[in-house]
Amino acid sequence: MKINFLMKKRLYFLAIFLVLVVISIGSMSMTQFSIAKCFASIPKAIQWGFGNFYPAGDSFARLPEILLKLQETLLISIAAASVAAIFALFFALMGSRITKVNNFLATLSRFIANVFRNIDVSIWALVLLFSFGQSSLTGYFALFVASFGFLTRAFMETIDEVGSDTAEALRATGANYFSIVFQAIIPMSVSQLISWVLFMIETNIRAATLVGILTGSGIGFLFDLYYKKMDYHASSLVVLSLVVSILLIEQISNYVRRAML
Amino acid sequence: MKTLLQFKNVSKHYDKKTVALSDVSFSVNEGELVSIIGPSGAGKSTLLRCINRLIDATSGEIIFEDKDVLQIKNKSKMRALRTKIGMIFQNYNLVERLSVFENVLHGRLGYKSALVGALGFYSEEEKQQAIKILQSLGLDEQIYKRCDQLSGGQKQRVGIARALIQEPRVLLADEPIASLDPSSSKVIMDQLKKICSTLGITVLVNLHQLDVALNYSDRVIGISKGRVVYDGDPASLTDDHIQQIYGSDREALNLVVREPKEVAQKI
Ligand SMILES: Nc1ncnc2c1ncn2[C@@H]1O[C@H](COP(=O)(O)OP(=O)(O)O)[C@@H](O)[C@H]1O
Numbered sequence: 001m002k003i004n005f006l007m008k009k010r011l012y013f014l015a016i017f018l019v020l021v022v023i024s025i026g027s028m029s030m031t032q033f034s035i036a037k038c039f040a041s042i043p044k045a046i047q048w049g050f051g052n053f054y055p056a057g058d059s060f061a062r063l064p065e066i067l068l069k070l071q072e073t074l075l076i077s078i079a080a081a082s083v084a085a086i087f088a089l090f091f092a093l094m095g096s097r098i099t100k101v102n103n104f105l106a107t108l109s110r111f112i113a114n115v116f117r118n119i120d121v122s123i124w125a126l127v128l129l130f131s132f133g134q135s136s137l138t139g140y141f142a143l144f145v146a147s148f149g150f151l152t153r154a155f156m157e158t159i160d161e162v163g164s165d166t167a168e169a170l171r172a173t174g175a176n177y178f179s180i181v182f183q184a185i186i187p188m189s190v191s192q193l194i195s196w197v198l199f200m201i202e203t204n205i206r207a208a209t210l211v212g213i214l215t216g217s218g219i220g221f222l223f224d225l226y227y228k229k230m231d232y233h234a235s236s237l238v239v240l241s242l243v244v245s246i247l248l249i250e251q252i253s254n255y256v257r258r259a260m261l
Numbered sequence: 262m263k264t265l266l267q268f269k270n271v272s273k274h275y276d277k278k279t280v281a282l283s284d285v286s287f288s289v290n291e292g293e294l295v296s297i298i299g300p301s302g303a304g305k306s307t308l309l310r311c312i313n314r315l316i317d318a319t320s321g322e323i324i325f326e327d328k329d330v331l332q333i334k335n336k337s338k339m340r341a342l343r344t345k346i347g348m349i350f351q352n353y354n355l356v357e358r359l360s361v362f363e364n365v366l367h368g369r370l371g372y373k374s375a376l377v378g379a380l381g382f383y384s385e386e387e388k389q390q391a392i393k394i395l396q397s398l399g400l401d402e403q404i405y406k407r408c409d410q411l412s413g414g415q416k417q418r419v420g421i422a423r424a425l426i427q428e429p430r431v432l433l434a435d436e437p438i439a440s441l442d443p444s445s446s447k448v449i450m451d452q453l454k455k456i457c458s459t460l461g462i463t464v465l466v467n468l469h470q471l472d473v474a475l476n477y478s479d480r481v482i483g484i485s486k487g488r489v490v491y492d493g494d495p496a497s498l499t500d501d502h503i504q505q506i507y508g509s510d511r512e513a514l515n516l517v518v519r520e521p522k523e524v525a526q527k528i
């Protein structure tokens with residue numbers, strides 16, 4: 001009986017594995033993607049990278065321009081994440097099974113959060129392009145909407161996880177809804193909520209580059225511009241400055257996380 | 262003696278299959294310390310939570326202070342009921358990131374409006390009262406510490422303080438010592454006994470440990486599969502009753518001891 005059970009489980013995983021192999025081989029042959037060719041081109045790519053893709057002499061003259069756009073991108077990422085966090089907190093409170101006001105609002109806010117979350121930020125950028133055109137506002141809204149969806153979901157799970165016991169205790173004292181939220185739910189979850197916002201800011205800065213290419217704004221736009229002008233030295237400087245600022249932001253948010261504990 | 266709480270044919274069905282309480286009837290006098298014993302899943306937690314309406318019973322009547330709590334529809338009446346009923350929990354259910362002082366004052370939230378409660382404003386008397394209660398529970402040194410720095414036994418005492426500051430008529434304790442070591446367990450049970458005898462607050466306590474129940478309570482209610490199978494003196498509880506409460510649950514039966522007083526003294 002037991003052996004049979006384990007055997008069945010193994011066969012099941014084997015079947016899944018085989019299906020995955022068939023799908024990969026099938027799609028590779030359909031798109032004429034060759035692994036051998038792929039690996040063969042790696043040395044050449046590295047060679048090209050070292051030959052062209054590094055900041056050199058005159059590209060440093062562009063540094064002020066780059067830093068200005070970098071600053072814009074960073075601020076937009078932070079603003080999108082923090083404004084989204086305010087809306088997300090409200091929807092998370094409505095949607096959490098502990099703090100929901102009624103079932104209708106709970107289902108509605110869960111539905112909205114799911115829709116917003118399951119659409120990638122690049123899709124939002126493309127959709128919003130139609131209504132706002134190529135501007136940094138479009139980039140901001142795309143990041144905002146994506147952040148909102150993700151944060152609502154993350155906040156909801158945090159509240160569900162940490163809040164239920166204390167919320168029960170305060171409900172038992174006769175405390176009203178607002179007392180429970182502000183005296184128990186928020187103090188219990190605040191450090192995790194801030195941690196999620198910091199994570200969202202980091203994610204937004206990474207995504208902002210791609211969004212910038214699509215919406216013609218921020219640092220992504222600058223990269224695109226230099227790249228198309230075949231000014232590889234300048235575009236490598238853009239990448240470098242991005243990497244440095246992402247590492248910096250990560251350090252800062254790790255510091256904040258530690259300080260909060 | 263005056264009856265404070267009375268269950269009349271109370272049943273609770275979570276869904277068609279799970280019957281947590283079926284046709285439960287008993288009454289509790291003012292100032293009594295009553296233990297509710299039974300194996301896990303018997304319905305002890307459900308029973309306690311029906312009293313302060315954290316869980317709504319499916320049918321029957323629960324008379325508290327001569328009124329049926331199941332008939333309360335109005336939100337502010339419900340809150341008024343809950344202020345009269347203190348509750349402590351197995352996992353203490355404190356806001357761990359806040360101080361002991363703030364956690365105790367949470368016991369006053371039931372008396373406050375939405376805004377005042379949300380902002381956490383408390384009167385000078387309430388603060389003095391909190392300090393007094395904490396001192397009586399031996400927590401003077403811990404008043405301004407964060408709750409996550411306390412031991413389990415200290416956390417449970419904070420839980421008791423939060424319940425006492427409500428000035429309740431009855432205290433519900435849901436497995437208050439299940440997560441504690443024997444010496445902290447004894448401190449907590451002694452406190453509950455003291456609260457009952459000196460403050461005259463009625464105490465209903467769910468217990469897993471039969472020996473503790475026999476040693477501390479004025480009366481024992483044994484439940485099994487949602488039914489009351491014993492209601493009476495701890496001294497008249499026989500092996501047959503114990504068999505009836507715990508069934509053939511070997512593990513629980515191992516907890517059963519012949520000389521409860523003697524063993525209880527060791528903890
Ligand atoms: N929220 C719930 N939903 C469904 N069933 C529940 C719920 N809470 C408890 N039960 C069931 O009700 C029965 C009694 O549970 P409980 O009152 O927690 O027992 P005890 O506290 O004695 O261990 C158990 O069978 C349990 O599985």
Ligand SMILES: [Mg+2]
Pocket residue numbers: 305306307436
């Ligand atoms: Mg229980």
